[in-house]
Amino acid sequence: METLAQSLQALSGFLWGTPLIVLLVGGGVFFAIYSRFQPYRYFAHAVAILRGKYDHAEDPGDLSHAQALAAALSGTLGMGNIAGVALAIGIGGPGAVFWMWVTAVVGVATKFFTCTLAVMYRGPDSNGDIQGGPMYVIREGLGKRWHWLAMMFAAAGLIGTLPVVQINQLTQVIRETVFVPAGLVDAGNPFFFNLLFGLFAAAVVGGVIFGGVKRVGYVAVRLVPSMVLLYMGMTLLVLLANITELPRYLALIVTDAFTAQSVGGGLIGVITIGVMRGAFSNEAGIGTEAMAHGAAKTTEPVREGLVAMLGPFIDTLVVCTCTALVILLTGVWENGDVDGVSLTAMAFADILPGQFGAYAISFVVLIFASSTMFTFWYYGAKCLGFLIGAHRQHHYRYFYVLLVVLGAIAPLEAVFGLIDSAYALMAIPTMVSTFLLAPQVMTAARDYFQRLNVGQEDSRN
Known part of the structure; x- marks a missing residue:
């Protein structure tokens, strides 16, 4: 297992080289300049959309604007905001947080483009149901000769959306902040506890995901706001x-x-770890969030792009910054422990009275990780459906539940190496297709903002 972990870390290091950093950060800068910073000027309008002002029950799609953002945030507001920030600081120092900020600022423009395209180029799966996401954007927007790129995204996405990081870090924080201090688990031999906890978590996750995407959206829209408020x-x-x-x-x-x-x-090195962990946090340019926003009930692609761009601001500029400051203020990052979520838990336990900090962060991680696992099942199922047919993707639920158990007993280095490598491979087709289709986004944006400025922002009018 140690050799596997080292191999996955080496692969991740190779994939996250300078070309990918330039693609993600440089791509975001390009989209911001190409759009003449228009998305940044419409944050208030994006909030109005999010509040349901423009919702129409008869519009195509499965989720309301609020549910789509909540589902997307439940995928991003998770271990990237707690364990990911801790890893960034532990490996890259405080400066890594700055480069996480950079990914968020330029990620606003990237998400506007990718998620506008996710609605603009929705396409039918093998069951005839309309779906969104980079693989459908590529197929519908770029045609058959780019089909290999769509397959590349779906294959990488199937791996990148596995629940292994979430359950791994959830198991670790519950074990080390609750059970080990109580003397119920031997810190030197945690395998049996990890296995039992993985089985319990698998049962909970299965109870939600077997209800389908609408149940995921229903649960996410209730969990996400409360967990953000509690953590904040x-x-x-x-x-x-x-x-x-x-x-x-x-x-x-x-x-x-x-x-x-x-x-x-x-x-x-600092830039690389900051951008890598920033991408893991807000997923701008990775493509997973486009699958959630592609399910939004709307006939206005630009409208969903505006909602989506709120994501990097919320999860990286706000939530990740708060996590980083707590870790830095307590000084725990200087002791050489870079073991993910334990560093964040240590920071809260160090500064809040008694055991309140440890128990509170355990509860937050429980909600964060659970909501992410619910959403990632939806992403993975869509990727599998694209690869082998939507009529077969329901089998993915059983495989996913099994992976929850396996992720609980796997080493941290292996799970992060696996997911980071998959994220790198997902970013390539997502960014390439967005570059090629950017003119179509701008045509739609000019039309929408012109109508908005004269009070006719709804295409029904």
Whole structure:
């Protein structure tokens, strides 16, 4: 297993080289400039859409705008915001957080383009049901000669949306913050606990995903807002208690981003880990979020693109920043422990009274990881349906539930290496197809914003 973990980490390091960093960050800059920063000027309108002002029950699709964003956020607001930030700081130092911010700022434009396309180029699966996502964008928008690119995304997406990171880190934090301190589990031999907890989690996940995408959307729209509010409340307590220290650590994030004094690897190493963990956090340019937004009930593709662009702001600029500041304020990142979610749990346990911090972060991780696993099943099933036919994709539920159990007992290095490699392979077809179809997005955007400015933003009028 150790050899496998090392091999997966080596593959991840190779794939996340300079070309991919340029593709994601440079691509986001291109989309921002190409759109003349229009999406950034319509945040208020995006919030109005999210609140249901433009919802129509008869529109095609499965999810409301709010449900689509909640489903997408339940996939991104998870381990990327807790374990991912901890790994970024542990490996890349405070400066890695700055490059996570960069992915979020340019990711606003990227998500506007990718998720507008996800609705614009929806296509039928083998059952005749209309679906969205990069594989359908490529097939419907670019034609048969690009079909290999669509297959590449679906194959990589099938791996990238496995629940192994979420259950692995959930099992770890529950074990180390609740059961080990209570003397119920031997910290040196956790296999039996990991297996039992994996079986329990698999039963819970199965109870949700066997209800289909509408149940996932229903659960997500109720879990996501509450979990964000709870987590933000916890971090706010910590940040307010140390408010005089915040400017110093914010400055450290910025200066360390260009000097890389906190870790080895130099500037390129810090940028790479920051962009990698930022992509894992907000998924801008990766393509998974486009599958959720592609299911939105709307006849206006640009409208869903505007809703989608709120994602990077919420999950990276807000939630990840709060996690990072808590870790930096407590100083736990300097002890050399880079073991993912344990670093975040240690930070909260160190600064909040008694066992409240440890138990509270365990509960938050439970909600975050669970909601992500619910959503990732939907993504994986769509990828499998594209590859072998939608009439067979229902079998994926059983495989997915089994992977929840296996992820609970796998080593951290192996699961992150596997998922990071798949994310890199997903980004290539997503970004290439978005570059090629960007003119169509801008044509639709000019039309929509022109109608919006004269009060006729609904195509029904």
